[in-house]
Amino acid sequence: MSHYYPIYVELQNKPVLVVGGGTVALRKVKTLLEHGAVVRIVSPELHPELVELVDDERCLWKKKEYSADDLQDEVLVFSCTEIEEVNSAAAGDAQKSMRLINVVDDPEKCTFIVPSILERGDLSIAVSTGGSSPIVARQIRAELAEHYGEAYEDYLTLLGSWRKDVKARLTAEQKEKFWNRATDGEMLELIKNGRLDDAKGVMQKCFQSLLG
Ligand SMILES: C[C@@]1(CC(=O)O)C2=NC(=C\c3[nH]c(c(CCC(=O)O)c3CC(=O)O)Cc3[nH]c(c(CC(=O)O)c3CCC(=O)O)/C=C3\N/C(=C\2)[C@@H](CCC(=O)O)[C@]3(C)CC(=O)O)/[C@H]1CCC(=O)O
Ligand SMILES: NC(=O)c1ccc[n+]([C@@H]2O[C@H](COP(=O)([O-])OP(=O)(O)OC[C@H]3O[C@@H](n4cnc5c(N)ncnc54)[C@H](O)[C@@H]3O)[C@@H](O)[C@H]2O)c1
Incomplete structure (x- = not known):
């Protein structure tokens, strides 16, 4: 068993510090932005694509070498430099204040990995x-x-859209029947074949028939 405990973290509007602005920082920053984090980068230099993100005000940049006072209220820290002393300092500072830290070239210093x-x-x-x-x-x-192709996006949106009504209006036995029907493969197959409206219709019919 891996000794890492897997979780999904809500990062919408949460501050995250990224130390370093190279290729690896770019990869981490892109994923962080996709998940709504407020990213601040501390680095003397930036990858051109990061410069674009800063220019577009998608993230913030402090043009300097990392120092302990760069760590403010961030919930996560990424140290993305190749310089051992910088990574060690960032890891030490983060751990002192119980912040989770990812050091991209040293798994031993990571308290989380991506x-x-x-x-x-x-x-x-x-x-x-x-x-x-x-x-x-x-x-x-x-x-x-x-x-797991693109169809899963619409498939899960459709299933998710029924959760409240099913929870509120069906008995435990009816719920089981509804969800078994919804996930028996037909809905997914219809969506894969571009027939989302038909899948919606089948689920509506199933719900109505269970309500009686
Ligand atoms: C998954 C992914 C997520 C992401 O970064 O977004 C990710 N690395 C990715 C790609 C990748 N990284 C490297 C290569 C080159 C080949 C190679 O070296 O193997 C490639 C391949 C490529 O580029 O395709 C080099 C590398 N990576 C680490 C070290 C340091 C070391 O091992 O000591 C070195 C050596 C540097 C050197 O040799 O100097 C460390 C880590 N990389 C991790 C994550 C964490 C463990 C993940 C896990 O195993 O569970 C961990 C521990 C920390 C962390 O970064 O969180 C992303 C794939 C995304 C995707 O495409 O889906
Ligand atoms: N974890 C991963 O997925 C992964 C993948 C590939 C490589 N790596 C390793 O990650 C490290 C970074 O790789 P890279 O390709 O992004 O390197 P890079 O040289 O492109 O980027 C390093 C960045 O750190 C900045 N930097 C240097 N000194 C600094 C300081 N004192 N304070 C703040 N920032 C500073 C530089 O300006 C630069 O922007 C390397 O050691 C590499 O081997 C990790």
């Missing part, structure tokens, strides 16, 4: 090898992408 992620709307599959081989994590993600 998985390879496949997302299809509300479906999120995170793959980790615990640092043994990020390439294998990426390969598994690519294999999963073949199996």
Whole structure:
């Protein structure tokens, strides 16, 4: 068993500090922004794509070398430099104040690591090898992408849209019947074939027939 405990973290409007502004920082920043974090980068230099993000006011940049006072109210810290002393300092500062830290070139200093992620709307599959081989994590993600295609986004949106009504209006036995029907494969197949409206119709009919 991996010694890392997997969780999904709500980062909407939460401050995150990224130390360093190179290629790896760019990858981490893009994913953070996609998930709504407020990203502040501290680095003397920035990758051109990060400069664009800063110019577009998608994230903030302090043009300087990292020092302890750069750590403010951030919930997560990423240290993305290749310089051992900088990474050690950031890791030490973060841990003193119980902040979670990811050091991109030193798993031993990490209190969290980032998985390879496949997302299809509300479906999120995170793959980790615990640092043994990020390439294998990426390969598994690519294999999963073949199996769990784009249709899952609409499929899960449709299922999710029924949760409140089913919870409020059906008995436990009816709920089981409803969800078994909704997930028996037909809805997914219809959506894969571009027939979302038909899938919606089948679910509506099933709900009505259970209500009697
Ligand atoms: C999943 C992903 C997420 C992301 O970063 O977004 C991610 N690394 C990815 C790619 C990748 N990283 C590296 C290569 C080059 C090949 C190679 O070296 O293997 C490739 C492949 C590529 O580029 O395709 C190099 C590398 N990575 C780490 C070290 C340091 C070390 O091992 O000591 C070195 C060596 C540097 C050197 O040799 O100097 C460390 C970490 N990388 C992790 C995550 C964490 C563990 C994940 C896990 O295993 O569960 C961990 C521990 C910390 C962290 O970063 O969170 C992302 C794939 C995203 C995707 O495409 O889906
Ligand atoms: N975890 C991963 O997924 C992963 C993947 C590939 C490589 N790596 C490792 O991550 C490290 C970073 O790789 P990279 O390609 O982004 O390197 P890079 O050289 O492109 O970027 C390093 C960044 O750190 C900044 N920096 C330097 N000194 C600083 C300081 N004192 N304070 C703040 N910022 C400072 C630089 O200006 C630069 O922007 C390397 O050690 C690399 O081996 C990790």
